[in-house]
Amino acid sequence: MLTLENVVAGYGSTTIVQGISLEVSSGSCGVLVGPNGHGKTTLLRAISGLLKVRSGSVTFDGADITKLRAEKIVERGLIHIPQGDLVFPDMTVAENLQLGAFTRTAAKRAKRRLEEVYDIFPRLLEREHQRSRTLSGGERRMLALGRGMMGDAKLMMIDEPSLGLAPVIIDEVYRQIRRLIDSGLTVLLVEENFGRAQELASQMHLIENGSVVKSGAPAEILDDRTVRETYLGVAE
Ligand SMILES: Nc1ncnc2c1ncn2[C@@H]1O[C@H](COP(=O)(O)OP(=O)(O)O)[C@@H](O)[C@H]1O
Ligand SMILES: [Mg+2]
Numbered sequence: 732m733l734t735l736e737n738v739v740a741g742y743g744s745t746t747i748v749q750g751i752s753l754e755v756s757s758g759s760c761g762v763l764v765g766p767n768g769h770g771k772t773t774l775l776r777a778i779s780g781l782l783k784v785r786s787g788s789v790t791f792d793g794a795d796i797t798k799l800r801a802e803k804i805v806e807r808g809l810i811h812i813p814q815g816d817l818v819f820p821d822m823t824v825a826e827n828l829q830l831g832a833f834t835r836t837a838a839k840r841a842k843r844r845l846e847e848v849y850d851i852f853p854r855l856l857e858r859e860h861q862r863s864r865t866l867s868g869g870e871r872r873m874l875a876l877g878r879g880m881m882g883d884a885k886l887m888m889i890d891e892p893s894l895g896l897a898p899v900i901i902d903e904v905y906r907q908i909r910r911l912i913d914s915g916l917t918v919l920l921v922e923e924n925f926g927r928a929q930e931l932a933s934q935m936h937l938i939e940n941g942s943v944v945k946s947g948a949p950a951e952i953l954d955d956r957t958v959r960e961t962y963l964g965v966a967e
Pocket of ligand 1 (some may be wrong): 742747766767768769770771772773774
């Protein structure tokens with residue numbers, strides 16, 4: 732569904748993403764793990780067209796999207812849920828969800844999508860007419876995911892959904908991401924917590940200094956001695 736070949740991206744004269752190749756197959760969940768500041772968010776921004784891909788290619792759902800503008804990429808169903816909760820605080824839950832269906836294709840299916848969102852996130856239905864600023868952190872995260880669904884997502888890139896949330900709320904958010912995957916959505920997730928990543932991942936990609944240093948099933952990644960020592964603090 733998503734294929735990256737030697738993707739290079741950065742800011743100004745700095746190259747951050749140093750030629751990344753990876754694949755996310757339809758219906759699976761790929762997870763990018765790795766230390767802070769090593770280019771995971773930058774990679775997602777390059778895929779979604781928010782940042783220029785300097786070289787290499789991005790293929791999504793059979794089409795080359797490397798040079799497409801961000802809104803054209805969204806229109807194809809590749810939706811990026813950025814790090815942090817970028818929902819509009821003074822708009823209601825329902826208004827925020829409607830905003831997610833801004834493309835023409837998504838607008839046509841908005842009614843059915845809204846039912847699906849409320850089915851997966853019943854809490855959002857309960858809070859439908861509340862301003863988003865009155866939601867809890869976990870609810871805001873759910874709203875951001877729901878808004879992504881409204882965009883008629885085929886593949887959702889979710890950047891650190893657990894960031895800043897209490898463990899019990901993270902459990903809840905992760906259960907809902909699991910439901911999205913079970914409903915057929917393809918996901919590319921960034922998660923710094925190995926344990927959480929492992930629960931959902933079909934494939935994990937370890938990113939260091941803007942490169943993929945290891946890819947594989949969670950068990951293979953966790954089997955790697957360097958990974959265990961560096962990320963899990965296990966001395967061997
Ligand atoms: N808008 C920006 N302008 C310049 N440098 C940036 C910008 N955003 C991030 N960076 C730098 O790019 C590097 C990678 O950041 P990022 O992709 O956010 O890492 P990660 O998501 O893995 O924590 C960091 O050194 C960061 O300081
Ligand atoms: Mg990041």
